[in-house]
Amino acid sequence: MTEEEQPNKLDSETASDPSQPAPTPMPPPEATKDVTQEKSAIPQLPPPDKKHIDESISLAIVEKTKEGEEEKPSDGSSVNRDAVLERVATVKRMSLIKAWEESEKSRAENKTQKKLSSISSWENSKIAATEAELKKIHQQLEKKKAEYAEKLRNKIAAIHREAEEKKAFIEAKKEEDILKAEETAAKYRATGTAPKKIFGCF
Numbered sequence: 625m626t627e628e629e630q631p632n633k634l635d636s637e638t639a640s641d642p643s644q645p646a647p648t649p650m651p652p653p654e655a656t657k658d659v660t661q662e663k664s665a666i667p668q669l670p671p672p673d674k675k676h677i678d679e680s681i682s683l684a685i686v687e688k689t690k691e692g693e694e695e696k697p698s699d700g701s702s703v704n705r706d707a708v709l710e711r712v713a714t715v716k717r718m719s720l721i722k723a724w725e726e727s728e729k730s731r732a733e734n735k736t737q738k739k740l741s742s743i744s745s746w747e748n749s750k751i752a753a754t755e756a757e758l759k760k761i762h763q764q765l766e767k768k769k770a771e772y773a774e775k776l777r778n779k780i781a782a783i784h785r786e787a788e789e790k791k792a793f794i795e796a797k798k799e800e801d802i803l804k805a806e807e808t809a810a811k812y813r814a815t816g817t818a819p820k821k822i823f824g825c826f
Contacts, residue, residue: 812819 808819
C-alpha cells in the first residue's frame, strides 16, 4: 500500500465513525527531517543551576509579599500611621509654641533693658544737673561768705579804730585836766590861798 492510500483510508474511517476523535495528521518526512536538522543546529544550553532557580523563586515570593503588603495595609498599620502623624503634628505645634515663647521672652527682656537704660540715663542726667546746681550754690555761698567775712573784718577794724579814738580822747582829756590842776595849784601857791574843795567829786 502506498503512502497516498494510507491517508485516504484514515480519512474514510474518520468520516464513518464520528464518535472517535480525528487523529493528528503525521507530518511529512521531509518536514520532520528539517525540524531535526534545525534542532541539531541550535546549540544546547547547559542545565540551569538549581540554587539560582531557588534564589530567583525566593526573591519573587518576597517581592510579591511586599507588593501585597503595600497594596493591602492592615488596620494596625493605618492606626500606627495616624498616631505617627498626630505625634509629628504635636511635636511641630510644641516647637512653634516654644519658639513663640522664647521670642516673647526675648522681646520682653529687650524692652525692659531699654526702659532701664532710659531710666539710668535720666537718673544720671538729673544727678549731674543737680550736682552742677549744688556746686554753683556752693560757689555763691563761698563768695557771699568771703564778702560777709570781709564786711565783718571791716566792722571789727572800724570798732577798733573808734575805740582807739575814744582812748586817745580820754588820754587827751586827762592831760588837759592834769595841766589845769597844775596851773590852779600854782596859782594857789602864788596867792597863798587854799582851794575851797580839797577833793573833787568823781
